[in-house]
Amino acid sequence: MLRRRSLRLEAVRVEWFETDCPQPSEAHRAAAEARQNVLTKPPGSLGVLEALAIKLAALQATDRPRAARAPIVLFAGDHGVTAQGVSAYPADVTVQMLHNFAAGGAAIAVLARELGVKLHVVDAGTLSEHDVPGVTTDKPRRGTRDFSHEAAMTTDELSFALKAGRRAVERARAGGADIVILGEMGIGNTTSAAAIAASLLGVRAGDVVGAGTGLDAAGVNRKAEVIEAALATHGLRAADVPAAQVLKCVGGLEIAALAGAMIAAAQGRIPVLVDGFIVSVAALGAVRLNPSCAPWLIYSHRSLERGHRVVLDALAAEPLLDLKLRLGEGSGAAAALPLLRLACALHSEMATFADAHISGPES
C-alpha cells in the first residue's frame, strides 16, 4: 500500500521537459495556404517549397516566415563504449575536432561562414558553453561510462545534460533565432544512437547499426553484438521502457543535450532543423519524452548511415535532402537551410495574380 502511494506521488512530479509545447498556429497555416494559392504560379507547383513556407508560417505564427537567423548549436560528448572498438577513429578525435571547430576548419565551420550564421559549440563533457572561436578545453572533461558494462550516465548526469541543451537554446535565442540548427560531434555516438533506436523502436540492433565513420562489415557486426548485449544487460528489451531510462543507460551526453535542446526550442516556439542519424535519434528521444514537441522538428536530410531510414520512418519524417552525406556536425541541416530561406523569400516576395494582373485558371 505504501509502495503504491509513493509511486502515485512520483507520477505527479512533472519535469521541465514534460511541460507541453505550444501547438502551431492553425490560423497562420490557413492564411499561408491561401496566399500560396494566389501567388503567380499554378497552385502547388512549388511543391515542398510551398509546404515549407506554410509550415514555418504556422510554427512562427506569422504571415512572413523567416529563416534568416539560424544559429547552429553543436553538442560534443565522449563515449565510454569506444573502449569496445566500435568506431573507426580514436576517441581523442572528439576533442581534437573541438579545436577544429574553433579554428574554423571543420566542415560545419565552413558551412556556418558561408551561410552567415553563428556556430555555438557546447562541450557536453565539460558543460562549458561558448561561441566559436574560443573553445576552451581547460576544464576536466568527462564522458559517458562504457555501457557494455554499466549505465552510461547517472540520473543526475542525464538531467544535467538535458538542461545543458535547454541553456544552449536559450543562449542561441538571445542572439536572435528564427530557427535553430542542431548538430553533434562524439566519436562512438553512432553506437549510442543505434542502441537508443533499437530499444525505443523495438528493432534488432542489426537493423539500425551502420558503418559510422567507416567500420568494415566485421566491425559493423561486432558493433551490433555490443549493442544487443548492452540492451539485454540494462533490461532495455522490455516493452515500454521509459525514454529517460534508455538515454541514461545507453545514451550520450551530447545526445541527451540535443533532446533537451529540441524540447526547449519547441517550448519557446523555435522550429528546429534536425541533422542526420544521431540528431534524428535524439529527436526520437525528445518525442518520446514529450510528444508535443514533434511538430517543431523539421528533418533536413537522409544520411547514408544505415538505420537513419528506419528512424525517419518511425518519426513519419520526410527529409528535404538525400545527398549521401554521412558526416554529422549539423552539416546536412546546414545544407538544407538555403531551401528554407528560398521558401520564405518566395512566400513573402512573389506577386499575386491580382498584383501582377495575370489571369487565374480557367474554371
Ligand SMILES: Cc1cc2ncn([C@H]3O[C@H](COP(=O)(O)O)[C@@H](O)[C@H]3O)c2cc1C
Ligand atoms: C574527423 C571526424 C570528424 C567528424 N565530424 C563528425 N563526425 C561524426 O563521426 C562520429 C560518429 O561516428 P562513429 O560512431 O563511427 O565514431 C561523430 O563524431 C559524428 O559527428 C566525425 C568523425 C571524424 C572521424
Ligand SMILES: O=C(O)c1cccnc1
Ligand atoms: O548521419 C549522421 O549524422 C552520421 C553518420 C555517420 C557518422 N556520423 C554522423
